[in-house]
Amino acid sequence: MANDSDDPYFDRKQLTFEQAEGIEPLPTQLALHEVSPHLRAALWEVVRDSLLNSTITGINMRVVSKPWLEVLRVMHVERHHRLTEFSELHSFHQKELRRIFEVGNSHAIYGLLQWLLRFPPPPISARIINNTLLRCRSSYRVLGDGRTIIPLASLEEVATLDRAFADLAATEFHGARAHLRKAAECLTEGATADSIRESIHAVESVARILGGKTSLAGALQTLKSKHGLHPGLEQGFKSIYGFTSDEKGIRHPLLDDGTAKVDEADAMLMIGACASFVSYLINKTKP
Known part of the structure; x- marks a missing residue:
């Protein structure tokens, strides 16, 4: 029997049609002109x-x-x-x-x-x-x-997240889109640590697919050598990744006791930064 990793449609099978086609909900903090x-x-x-x-x-x-x-x-x-x-x-x-x-x-x-x-x-x-x-x-x-x-947010920030969901429409990125969607849902629910974690996972997923490595650092190194990823961007994202590793509970959900020192502003910054980086990586590596 084939492993889940051998099925190119495995991630799509876990999503609704709307999710798979990129029709994703914005976190309410970014849903301008809406009142729940x-x-x-x-x-x-x-x-x-x-x-x-x-x-x-x-x-x-x-x-x-x-x-x-x-x-x-x-x-x-x-x-x-x-x-x-x-x-x-x-x-x-x-x-x-x-x-x-x-x-x-x-x-x-x-x-x-x-x-x-x-x-x-x-x-x-x-x-x-x-x-x-x-x-x-x-x-x-x-x-x-x-x-x-x-x-709270500008129209440009909303457009950034919408663009990231559109860029993740390809089959191989369904896992990454699921992470980004979960980040938006967690932000809406006020689970800021979980939102940051899912935002980072979205970038990890894309970087590993495009870079062919099992670690984010290795994937970024491959992208730098093969596609000219700017060293400053590489180091910048490594620094952000390091921040999420430092704060208790961010990188280890099973050990999280809800005391990670992050708030709504941190989560909004991270989902925007990760959405931008996802779109950048995908478009940077296009033939």
């Missing part, structure tokens, strides 16, 4: 609770009070440009705001949040909003000024 159902619900909970704390009970009805009352009055005219009479009913405004989080696109949701953060004084807490974005692995964060929402 979890994030929608969590952000709405923050706004809903703040609005609820700014209401008073009248005769058979609940009405909005300060600070939200002034916020909504200004929003009615300056943001929504409405000519209708302003309502103070809590139920009306709760329904209006909830709809934005239920069906609004990312621009509507983040635009509203930033507008609220910039209202003097803001009716919602920048710290709570930022913690919610962080907890839900959003692709956006609140800047230190507490008034501005910014993307």
Whole structure:
């Protein structure tokens, strides 16, 4: 019976059709202009609770009070440009705001949040909003000024990862693509050490296939001699590889106790660097 290594389609058999064809999910931290159902619900909970704390009970009805009352009055005219009479009913405004989080696109949701953060004084807490974005692995964060929402990544970084998945479409690279996909999934889940490990494995897999060696160092040496891999790039990646060997748990998943000193920023840097290096290696060695 043939070994798994003798079957050129072994890795493809482990993947779904979408995965094998390169239709890969981005980690949510790189998914610009997207708002997950979890994030929608969590952000709405923050706004809903703040609005609820700014209401008073009248005769058979609940009405909005300060600070939200002034916020909504200004929003009615300056943001929504409405000519209708302003309502103070809590139920009306709760329904209006909830709809934005239920069906609004990312621009509507983040635009509203930033507008609220910039209202003097803001009716919602920048710290709570930022913690919610962080907890839900959003692709956006609140800047230190507490008034501005910014993307974690650039469009160029997103394009780099997309390009790497496309470059890994060939049959022999399905194992590497599986590692890169797993790195993206781990980043979404907040498993930063695992994400870094999988990013490195993707490069290892490609380098070994192209260099014909069992070790990354040997593969890089072969690529340098046969394809003109720049010594600086070789040493640079060896240095990154050394970093992942130094931090506890990164290179040895069975021994990992979750205490590796790496965070989301480290994992995002590594997946981007490894995606770029994968594309570079593949295109550098093309005939």
